[in-house]
Amino acid sequence: MEEEVILVPQSKRNLTGLDFFLLWSGAAISIAEIWAGGMLVSLGFWGGVMAILIGHIAGNAPLSLGGIIGSEWGISSMFSIRAAFGRKGSFVASFFNIIQLLGWTAIMVIICARAMDVISMKMFGYNNRFLWILIAGLGSTVWAMVGNRWWKWIQRIAIVALGALCVVMTYVVMMNAPFSFLKNIIADGSLHWATGFDIVIAMPISWLPLVADYSRFAKNTKSACRGTWWGYFFVSSWMFILGFFLSLATGQSDPIPGMVAMGFGIIAFMVVLFSTITTTFLDIYSTAISFMNIKPRVKEKFATFLFGIGGTVLALFFPVDRYESFLYFIGSIFIPLFGVVLFDYFIYRKRNIDVKELLHQKEYDLLALLAWAGGFVIYQLFLNYLPVLSASLPSLFSSGALYLGLKKWIKK
Template sequence: MATSATTSAPLIEKHTIGYVPPEDRHGKVRDLFTLWFGGNIAPLPIVTGALGVQLFHLNLVWGIVAILVGHLVGGVLMALHSAQGPQMGIPQMIQSRAQFGSLGALLVVLIAGVMYIGFFASNIVLAGKSLHGVVDSVPVPVGIVIGALGSGIIGIIGYRFIHVLNRIGTWVLGIGIVVGFGYILTHIQTDDFLTRGSFNISGWLATVSLAALWQIAFAPYVSDYSRYLPANVPVAATFWTTYLGSALGSSLSFVFGAVAVLATPVGMDTMDAVKLATGAIGPLMLVLFLLSVISHNALNLYGAVLSLITLVQTFAYHWIPTAKSRAVISIIVLLACCFAAVGASADFIGHFVDMVLVLLVVLVPWTAINLIDFYAIHKGQYDIGSIFQVDGGIYGRYNPQALLAYAIGIAVQIPFMNTPLYVGPVSAHINGADLSWVVGLLVTSPLYFWLATRDSAYRRRLTSGKLAGSL
């Protein structure tokens, strides 16, 4: 596994969306394991994992099987995106210009930015409530501001600090969740721990989808955290460290949520169940999860800021912002989210998260197009200079093949969707199971490959310009 090209990288990240040159590459590929393992041991995946037994009424065994299947499948897509980082040396969203064109990529970048902002705002609300639960004298609004400031400081410092915190967090949170499992399994408070719920195909498929979509939600920014690694880091090493870290950390959190709610009386809120089930160590567990929320939420702020910078740079193409610009934009986003989170009702934030879940439907075809283009068509070779040109260089302002495949990829998912805003007829027929992401991937991938490779003009672009590198 390759190590850093330089050992004196600055603490505060100086690059934003620009290409990271070889002399500024640093870090070790194993850092990707700790980043995605530590970042996924947090309240939000715990609450999500509990839905398999709470909402879909699976028993523990079938709930765990569904969770593992979903994360193992979805993690493949997420890790394939991560492996692009060292090869390209640029953020994931700006790389989308190579598939969609300089203007064609704007929609996807905007959607990703909105998703990050939604997750950031929701997580600071969760942080505020968690802090209030630990220290009653701290009002929720004050906790929201404290959580936002903590995430903001981490996000502004940037890439290197995020990795350092997650190296520490992996050990602390990893040990904490293992101890938590041990306590719960030796202090079960219910008689139906193993028998509550049963297997049902719709609930099982819905839980698989929840886990898979959890992984896919990272796809638009996962390579942002591998792009500083030296270009000679093997693709396989980047893939496996990311895959194992994310799949293992997420699976542990999902299963922890399921175990906690089954070990406590029916009807309890998941985090209340965690606090009750972990008994004497409950307050410590909540403190650890609170710190995890603050640390992990920095990734959402970081991703939102890079997406906003990408949007602006599309029109101000001579501008490659500095660390100061990134800090200013981070503060603006942070203040806006604090204002919305403190002033809005819980229902408003809930509806905002519902909208974010709908946005995932339009990210699935993007994932398919990006991966097919990178691995099957361009084979990791891109003209970095063209990506930063206002007219898209050899990639143009629009790529009709990508946009057509993208539109069809969204359309075919509609009958299979099950979101808070819309339930498709097929999903309704199979008791609410959401298979839209599977259909989106299966249709978009071959369709885009066929459209792109049959176009002679597109094939000529594969060999044009100075190539960035290869697989």
């Protein structure tokens, strides 16, 4: 029973490189990414642009590598963790992933509702945040429940439409705040460049614990990897830069008022709502898949519905003003976790695992858990005591290197 739930047969692996490009483009067209770009305004023009581009290059590398595990073996992200951490060790990771995905669902719905409130008030003199939360949350839940059979078609239509709207928004921003003006804005020193870099890298890393949930449906590993990398890199960088430019032009870290002030109106309204749905459904579906790693007998659609409703309800209470802290939490948990997973798969196991053995393997791997904890400590030390340096890459490599070192030491 568990094998049927977790392993995707070859007959169901029907997504192409283009499908993955559009899937991750849809994930990246998000008001949350535009908003995160606004957080970098204090870095100045060149500092912000470099943080966005370098952060996405650094973050997309592990994102794409994590997807390779899924496409090569037809397994989900949380199930793939069993190779390094053991069966019950993967349950710990699944627990944290469920928390972060519920948090992301709530954050996306809240940001959408706040933005739609501002826009609808400007356009129609009407505001109702509770209504917008329900529309965004329930719409994302329905989208998640239709299943991978239909995603490829609805994503193609939605992303082309959203992309066209974002082109219009970008054009208007550049007309109102030309490059000649933006490039002369300098950093004010209130945010270290490395801290801004960690904010950027946390965004692609936040998708790492679920990338294999979708790459397991790939026809071909190479095309899926390329589609994932370029789809997310290109569009996420674009969304960050759009929010960054809006905030530079207005001097506010929240780009939403800038969108309203520039008269986007119905375009902004459509981008905010539909981009939230095309992004948030990924969080909802993967929350269900992570839960099924622990309880494989639960029906997929039931779990999807349950967590979609749960994330929507959570949106009514979630402290969205702690968004930046939430990004750091994601980085500190999942960067060292996947440092261990990636080093284990690509270096220690040389991309060779026995999937059926993972169904019945030992309960947990203490060495992997120790390496994960060590990487978490490294992240916190760099973030809190060495803010001029990035916490992300030291955490990733230290956890992976510590894992390999412990494995070699035990063998002796």
